[in-house]
Amino acid sequence: MCEASAYIIRDGQEELLLADVDIIEPEGDQLRLVSIFGEQKVVRAAIHSLNLINHKVLLVEKT
């Protein structure tokens, strides 16, 4: 499977936001994350970087 873990940078620290992420897409001015299990999170953030071989997506909070 090719899901990834999504981390968000808060106060300079990477914090796990959602594991096993399939979809990340804009929802208004926020981002909606959907895991392969159907779990969803909506955050005020942007996608900062990807490292797919390491299954890692990094988000950054929007201020």
Add this chain to the structure above:
Amino acid sequence: MCEASAYIIRDGQEELLLADVDIIEPEGDQLRLVSIFGEQKVVRAAIHSLNLINHKVLLVEKT
């Protein structure tokens, strides 16, 4: 393997920018894409959305 194909939206159309992408990261105000084969592209774009199960990353040009 968990690489993805990166498409960029230009004039409303999705255009394949780079296949087998591993890493996407900011480089100044642009994005650097690196494939699993070491091929690199730098574009003035932002990451719009991901669909990892479908191995698809969508970028949008920055104006």
